[in-house]
């Protein structure tokens with residue numbers, strides 16, 4: 001008589017895949033690899049600059065490339081928690097800080113490009129732009145909101161603030177990403193498709209958070225209500 | 231010094247001239263007709279223009295390399311990225327072509343492709359080109375004054391403005407949709423602006439027929455106005471009594487006015503126009519009022535508030 005082999009069930013395949021992914025994600029080397037991967041956009045930009053292949057308007061190309069990667073890293077960082085829960089991969093959380101810091105890194109490069117190559121480090125002119133041009137104002141807001149998060153990204157700061165307060169502070173990243181999307185929407189001449197696309201991804205990620213938050217609230221209420229029924 | 235990189239070869243050099251000029255018979259007879267059609271415009275662009283005289287109205291500034299003039303374009307019919315027009319206009323059919331001139335004129339006319347090149351003697355005019363996006367180039371155009379054409383059609387006393395219209399075909403220009411402006415692209419000038427000797431109809435660049443991405447086969451160039459006034463791939467010119475609508479003004483009236491003269495004193499709502507980047511330079515230089523053509527054109531606007539009439 002044939003015994004049923006559990007190894008052929010879908011559940012088994014899922015379990016093994018999850019386990020395998022978990023192992024890969026726990027590896028130190030995966031993190032090193034991810035770190036290097038995050039540097040590729042910068043490397044490519046540098047290489048193209050060196051090769052003089054940045055096109056007719058190198059300054060614009062650098063501003064746009066760094067701006068694009070800032071918004072991408074913000075969105076990738078915001079996907080970590082949903083993906084962690086959906087894929088049941090707690091180890092994904094190990095990458096969140098690094099990704100967030102890369103968003104800040106590319107954002108700083110983006111800002112520096114503007115300050116240096118557009119404004120020539122003229123702080124007065126810079127300030128005039130920040131107060132006068134709304135797309136610069138919200139861009140600046142997006143970057144400034146990231147500063148406290150970058151500073152308090154270390155384990156030491158989580159301890160000092162206490163996890164609850166730390167988590168509350170780090171919700172600022174939602175507003176930073178939103179400001180980043182608005183910044184892009186306001187700066188394009190007429191073609192709003194890409195800013196809307198980024199806005200759509202952000203909306204999806206926020207909807208997920210809202211959904212899980214409401215779910216957990218209602219389960220908590222049930223949990224509280226349950227004993228009284230006894 | 232021109233640091234233009236010569237293309238490796240020109241189809242005109244490897245195709246016998248008579249075959250080259252009778253492209254339609256050649257294509258009909260040709261075996262790979264479809265393939266040839268697909269490249270018909272690479273056959274066409276790059277053809278050397280003959281009998282071009284130098285103009286005293288040229289600037290002696292160093293022209294921007296050919297590669298940059300042809301790979302950094304705003305031509306939304308082919309997409310909104312600067313690299314899009316070069317990438318997407320290769321198959322754009324500019325032959326056969328007709329351009330109508332009509333409206334308040336004594337002698338309306340329709341020009342076919344051949345006729346467009348014979349309206350007036352061709353001149354090379356090296357002009358500064360200032361985009362509203364704060365970049366600039368120096369471009370050796372080949373063309374003739376628009377006034378030569380306008381005189382031929384004899385504007386009536388009712389003609390106060392000139393309205394221009396670009397070619398538009400959804401099938402050939404699928405990337406136009408979603409770019410946020412309306413097509414066909416339209417532009418306009420006051421009649422005295424249109425009659426000004428600096429205002430050109432352009433059929434060539436760097437001594438050759440105009441590449442598709444730069445507005446083949448015929449476009450307008452108004453060097454003292456922001457680049458978007460210099461409408462590309464013209465199919466219709468109408469002389470009219472009232473100020474005609476213009477594409478960017480329809481899209482964002484508070485940002486792009488009818489006049490759109492280069493003016494460092496009047497900001498775009500979202501950026502300052504005080505400076506510009508002469509591509510491919512990294513640093514900026516000061517923008518000059520009327521793009522440096524003030525001596526010739528400032529008198530067109532005496533008594534006008536250019537802040538209001540931006």
Ligand code: HEM
Nearest residue numbers: 063064067068070071107111114139140142143180184187
């Ligand atoms: C950290 C948040 C920020 C994000 C996510 C962000 C994102 C972007 C994006 C996606 C673009 C468009 C890139 C493209 O067209 O491909 C852009 C362009 C730009 N950003 Fe930012 N940005 C941020 C902060 C800033 C700051 C702080 C400044 C300056 C104060 C700034 C100045 C600019 C400029 C000048 C452009 C180019 C505008 C143009 O082409 O006319 N950005 N940014």
